[in-house]
Amino acid sequence: MSLMEFGLVPMLARPVTSLPLEADLPGGCVYEPKFDGYRAMLYMEGGRCRIQSRHGHDITSAFPDIVAAAEIELPDGVVVDGELVVWGENAYDFIQVQRRITGPQRPFGLSPASFVAFDLLMWDDDDLRGEPLSARRRMLEMVLVDHLMPFQVVPQTTDRAEAADWMVEYRRNDIGIEGLVVKGLDSVYMPGRRGWLKLRFDDSWEAVVCAVVGDPTAPGCLVLGVPTAHGFDLIGTTSPISVKQQRDVGELVTVRPGPVDPAVVALATADATDVHAVHPTLVVEVASQPGGLQLVRVRPDLGPDEVAGSDES
Incomplete structure (x- = not known):
């Protein structure tokens, strides 16, 4: 054989x-x-x-x-x-x-x-x-x-x-x-x-980065969504991420040109000039914490089509 x-x-x-x-x-x-x-x-x-x-x-x-x-x-x-x-x-x-x-x-x-x-x-x-x-x-x-x-x-x-x-x-x-x-x-x-x-170890799940707050090469926090048949449903914003996570995310996101959706800005609770839409290709793993969503790690090995309802490594 x-x-x-x-x-x-x-x-x-x-x-x-x-x-x-x-x-x-x-x-x-x-x-x-x-x-x-x-x-x-x-x-x-x-x-x-x-x-x-x-x-x-x-x-x-x-x-x-x-x-x-x-x-x-x-x-x-x-x-x-x-x-x-x-x-x-x-x-x-x-x-x-x-x-x-x-x-x-x-x-x-x-x-x-x-x-x-x-x-x-x-x-x-x-x-x-x-x-x-x-x-x-x-x-x-x-x-x-x-x-x-x-x-x-x-x-x-x-x-x-x-x-x-x-x-x-x-x-x-x-x-x-x-x-x-x-x-x-x-x-x-x-x-x-x-x-x-x-x-x-933690009750975590995957989501897609739809926007970042701060410098796109080292963002302070992330606006997340999950895929739907018509785009993405926004689910929340992470709490401030660590310096290492900022570096990891900054290497893997690409800013999407054009105006940012007001719903994204509102969810980010930041000045519109500080919020940057990115191409929704980067998957991250997050967990719920008392202070909000916590970024566990980035998951560039996963695609956005693997987020909704499915989970694997």
Whole structure:
């Protein structure tokens, strides 16, 4: 069998609001940390590595360090599903990953990428998607057993109490782990299906940046909306965002010329000259706080069409 087609739609997760019980999924639950990274698949064929994003885009050129290591370490005929991560200042930094994909090529010696593997879809040219997760996990550990950085296998546990402890520790230490992904040990791999579960630390959701307040290259707060059949419904304005978030947003928004909708200005509660409409392409994750909407992080890996009613990483 030839290698499965590049551009495969990955299996997805749907959000839940509490930690699932151990018997809630087929074969029992297994709990894994959800890293703040970029979903990707590695394809090894003919001694060459290609990397695709979860949308099927070829992002191989953005990760030469991963490619070089894979072409030495990984066997031909494997397809591995996982998460690309970059360690930043004391935490995994999603924006560092995103800058590789959207920005100019530059040396990555000070911010090397890693690949956290969590599923094996093909090995020795055998399609494993119909095998139970427990079997795929055993084979993944065999493929990566002797491999060190930049490859690692995601930690997992079948003990719900231990998973709950992980939630406490990851949240307390704030190292760039967003929550847990929960999977059924007997589950097969279903491309495009939301057969896994995802529990975030915070009750958060996605919205689209429709306008910014202040300098567009470093805005102080954001006016948000959600897509509808006729445009966007405005949902609110964030509380002041951090300096790092200002930089992250400023790199990813583009001002839209023309007058700003008075409804946007009113929602921003700012002088009209200080409010700038932007092209509604940047997705952000927000959470409700006593002071208003809090920006959790930017989500440039998502498109506006993925915001209304759907959720994934």
